[in-house]
Amino acid sequence: MPGIQLPPFPDDISTHPLLIVDYELIKASDAQEIDKLWKAATGLGFWYLKNHGTDREVDNMFEMGEETMKLPQDERLKFYHKGIKSPGSFGYKTAGEYMTDQDGTPDTIDYISIAKDDALAYPGVIHRTYPVTVNAHMESTIIPFVRKSFEINNTILSVFEEKLGIVGGALLKCHSAEDLSGSDARCIRAPAEPNREFGKDKVALSAHTDLGSLSFLHNRLGGLQVLPPGSTGWQYVRPIPGHAICNIGDTLTILTGGILHSNMHRVIPPPGAQGAYTRWSVVYFTRPGKDVRLRALAEESAMIKDNIGRMSPKDRAKYDPNTTAGEWSARRIKFLSTKNRTGPESWHASRGMEYRPDAV
Numbered sequence: 539m540p541g542i543q544l545p546p547f548p549d550d551i552s553t554h555p556l557l558i559v560d561y562e563l564i565k566a567s568d569a570q571e572i573d574k575l576w577k578a579a580t581g582l583g584f585w586y587l588k589n590h591g592t593d594r595e596v597d598n599m600f601e602m603g604e605e606t607m608k609l610p611q612d613e614r615l616k617f618y619h620k621g622i623k624s625p626g627s628f629g630y631k632t633a634g635e636y637m638t639d640q641d642g643t644p645d646t647i648d649y650i651s652i653a654k655d656d657a658l659a660y661p662g663v664i665h666r667t668y669p670v671t672v673n674a675h676m677e678s679t680i681i682p683f684v685r686k687s688f689e690i691n692n693t694i695l696s697v698f699e700e701k702l703g704i705v706g707g708a709l710l711k712c713h714s715a716e717d718l719s720g721s722d723a724r725c726i727r728a729p730a731e732p733n734r735e736f737g738k739d740k741v742a743l744s745a746h747t748d749l750g751s752l753s754f755l756h757n758r759l760g761g762l763q764v765l766p767p768g769s770t771g772w773q774y775v776r777p778i779p780g781h782a783i784c785n786i787g788d789t790l791t792i793l794t795g796g797i798l799h800s801n802m803h804r805v806i807p808p809p810g811a812q813g814a815y816t817r818w819s820v821v822y823f824t825r826p827g828k829d830v831r832l833r834a835l836a837e838e839s840a841m842i843k844d845n846i847g848r849m850s851p852k853d854r855a856k857y858d859p860n861t862t863a864g865e866w867s868a869r870r871i872k873f874l875s876t877k878n879r880t881g882p883e884s885w886h887a888s889r890g891m892e893y894r895p896d897a898v
């Protein structure tokens with residue numbers, strides 16, 4: 539991919555505009571920028587982040603992903619992501635393992651995922667080992683990418699903590715570097731689909747809300763779509779060079795009693811001429827410690843207490859799901875698996891906080 543000139547995102551396709559948040563200003567505690575971040579996080583739950591200072595690490599992550607996907611499939615399968623006991627989905631995931639709808643239509647993406655815990659302990663092993671291409675990039679690429687992404691996401695969490703009036707650092711404590719978690723760095727590949735019929739796009743990655751708390755995503759080609767609240771139509775998010783796409787996931791929605799919003803999104807093949815190219819994305823997922831019990835932090839924040847206090851008992855129960863962060867993702871992943879499918883009920887059992895039955 540380095541050196542390849544990718545076609546631009548088409549101008550004649552409508553996109554959903556995201557707010558652009560400047561990370562340098564967030565770090566400087568700029569009040570206006572913090573308000574913008576708050577607006578994005580409580581609204582759509584997606585925003586662009588510029589000046590995040592990880593461009594080099596992201597480029598290197600794309601290279602690591604490409605080198606890994608050039609290995610023979612047999613080699614990658616030695617590091618298959620299932621079958622190890624871990625709080626995440628670390629290792630190599632093959633295409634077609636997860637459903638994209640209630641009929642069980644398989645996905646088309648594969649990915650390599652490296653646990654934050656393994657990266658930070660390297661050369662020690664916490665959860666598992668990785669392909670040679672991952673090890674070769676560990677010191678130069680993956681560890682710096684994980685450290686910087688962790689720092690950025692936790693800085694954003696600290697802004698939310700202050701806005702929500704959470705006492706005792708309770709939100710950051712749920713996302714501590716020391717706690718074992720499902721947090722990971724990934725490079726995802728979706729195949730080129732040059733001959734698809736317009737309007738009949740194969741879904742590459744199903745409509746979903748993210749399982750964890752905060753996602754820090756890097757896209758070069760289009761294909762990511764959001765389903766804005768109240769809308770029935772999917773809308774593209776335009777990739778902007780140097781701008782990460784950040785979004786809230788389910789566990790942060792639960793911890794904040796629904797004040798922060800985990801929005802539905804999906805990936806389809808890139809539009810127009812971009813569809814002729816393999817689509818790569820790089821992402822860092824921040825998830826709570828695997829043993830963190832998911833519940834709205836109402837004891838720690840009057841604002842969260844008020845918010846869930848206004849809900850019906852049935853809605854309020856969603857914010858105390860009697861489960862840990864590790865169990866939350868394990869359930870969603872298990873029922874999404876095409877192998878575990880018994881019928882449409884499997885799809886419904888895999889769904890998360892902002893589930894909309896109309897969305898595929």
Ligand SMILES: O=C(O)CCC(=O)C(=O)O
Nearest residue numbers: 726748757762803805819
């Ligand atoms: O590849 C993308 O643009 C989005 C990936 C995504 O939503 C995910 O992995 O959860």
Ligand SMILES: [Fe+2]
Nearest residue numbers: 746747748803
């Ligand atoms: Fe996602």
